[in-house]
Amino acid sequence: MVSIVLSVGINADAADKDNCLMCHKYRFLGRIDENGKRINYNVSENLYDHTVHRNVSCRECHTYINKIPHDPVKEQANCANVCHLKTPFSQERFSHERIIEVYKKSAHAPQPGDSAQLKEAKPNCKFCHLNPMYTRVSEERIDYHESLNRCLNCHQEKGVTQAYKHMTHRLRKKTSRSPQEIVELCAKCHQDVELMKELNVSKRGITAVATYKQSIHGKSVTLGSEVAADCISCHASNKLHDIYKKDDRRATVEKKNLRKTCSQCHARTNSWFVQVAVHPSTEREENPIIYFANLSLRFALYGTVFSLVGLMLLETFGRRKDGIKYLLRRGTSWRGKSKRKPKK
Numbered sequence: 001m002v003s004i005v006l007s008v009g010i011n012a013d014a015a016d017k018d019n020c021l022m023c024h025k026y027r028f029l030g031r032i033d034e035n036g037k038r039i040n041y042n043v044s045e046n047l048y049d050h051t052v053h054r055n056v057s058c059r060e061c062h063t064y065i066n067k068i069p070h071d072p073v074k075e076q077a078n079c080a081n082v083c084h085l086k087t088p089f090s091q092e093r094f095s096h097e098r099i100i101e102v103y104k105k106s107a108h109a110p111q112p113g114d115s116a117q118l119k120e121a122k123p124n125c126k127f128c129h130l131n132p133m134y135t136r137v138s139e140e141r142i143d144y145h146e147s148l149n150r151c152l153n154c155h156q157e158k159g160v161t162q163a164y165k166h167m168t169h170r171l172r173k174k175t176s177r178s179p180q181e182i183v184e185l186c187a188k189c190h191q192d193v194e195l196m197k198e199l200n201v202s203k204r205g206i207t208a209v210a211t212y213k214q215s216i217h218g219k220s221v222t223l224g225s226e227v228a229a230d231c232i233s234c235h236a237s238n239k240l241h242d243i244y245k246k247d248d249r250r251a252t253v254e255k256k257n258l259r260k261t262c263s264q265c266h267a268r269t270n271s272w273f274v275q276v277a278v279h280p281s282t283e284r285e286e287n288p289i290i291y292f293a294n295l296s297l298r299f300a301l302y303g304t305v306f307s308l309v310g311l312m313l314l315e316t317f318g319r320r321k322d323g324i325k326y327l328l329r330r331g332t333s334w335r336g337k338s339k340r341k342p343k344k
Contacts, residue, residue, distance in 0.1 A: 017057040021045055023069070056083050079125050100125075103241040105250075118199050121189065128185065174238055179221045179230035183212070186231040204279065204286075211279035227265075234261055234278065 023029065024043040032038055048054060059065055061077040080097040103109050103125075110119040175182065189195065191209040204211075212218040212231075220228035235243050237252055244251035252261045258274040266273065277287070284291040 016045065018059050019068070020058045055085060060084060096125075099239075099241055102239050106241055106243045107245050107248075108241075108243055121195060121199060123189065174232055174236070174240060178226060179228060179233075180224070182230040182232050183209075183218075183221055204281070207281065208279055211281055214282075215278055215280055217278065229265060229278075233264065 021043060024041055025045065027042050028040075029042050030038060030040040053061075060083045061079075061081060062073075063078070063081060064075050065073075080095060080100045082093045082095040082097070085094045086092060108122050110122055114122075177185070187209045190205070193206055196206045213222060217229045221230055232240065234253055235251075242250065242252075244254075246253045248254060249256070251257065255274075259269050259271070262269045262274055277290070280290060281287050282291055282294050
């Protein structure tokens with residue numbers, strides 16, 4: 001019992017160095033904003049103590065707070081702040097600043113010329129990183145045990161295990177999310193047709209999710225493939241946050257960069273290969289060749305099916321006319337003899 005009490009006390013100290021939980025521990029601490037929305041200021045000590053930020057004190061993110069009780073908060077926490085944690089190799093204080101600089105240049109970051117509605121619609125850091133699909137993934141599915149045992153010959157398991165898992169994972173894959181989860185996350189906004197229209201997104205952009213799901217990549221992902229290309233595979237590099245509009249020269253899907261992007265999965269690529277439609281549209285105006293090919297295949301399919309059904313009905317009618325009965329008894333079969341006289 002003593003050990004349990006001590007462990008709880010140590011965790012509490014690590015999670016709340018600035019004694020913020022003195023007020024924020026209360027479950028119903030909050031207020032109603034100007035729009036009538038209830039804002040909850042409660043912080044669960046247990047949840048916080050199990051997050052990746054558990055060793056970061058509150059004021060390292062909320063730097064504008066310099067007294068307790070503090071004034072009304074008018075600033076958001078800046079994820080680019082430099083915190084006290086040091087990376088094990090460079091011994092520099094850690095910051096997400098480099099990633100955020102990449103994000104600021106991307107299509108998802110608010111830009112000076114954007115409307116207020118567009119700025120509100122664009123995803124910030126928390127939209128993805130606090131999404132249940134992002135946080136619930138277990139790193140246990142990454143196979144690292146065999147190689148890690150070699151490191152543990154010299155290094156202590158505490159610390160090096162987490163660092164090793166993180167580094168080897170990043171070397172193997174862009175993200176630990178499955179392709180299905182990536183598509184679902186991106187579709188939260190891009191599949192909302194009304195929202196895309198309000199934001200003046202192009203017709204091709206509005207149908208991007210639907211046309212992706214019609215492609216070989218989308219169908220493979222829908223069927224459970226873990227290697228087929230998802231949204232991130234094509235629209236971002238290993239930096240993950242550098243998603244640009246398709247006409248931007250930095251975009252991975254820009255014409256000059258397509259061959260390099262496709263070669264991540266396809267060993268043999270050329271100028272003809274990259275012209276294959278990844279988001280195939282069957283609209284006549286946009287792609288008449290695919291439209292007529294799709295129309296021809298439909299005629300062939302339905303023509304074959306209805307022809308076979310018609311032939312079956314004609315045969316059934318002819319046999320019934322000749323007096324042969326079709327019975328569902330001990331299997332399906334024709335019973336009786338034909339009344340038709342054989343030709344001499």
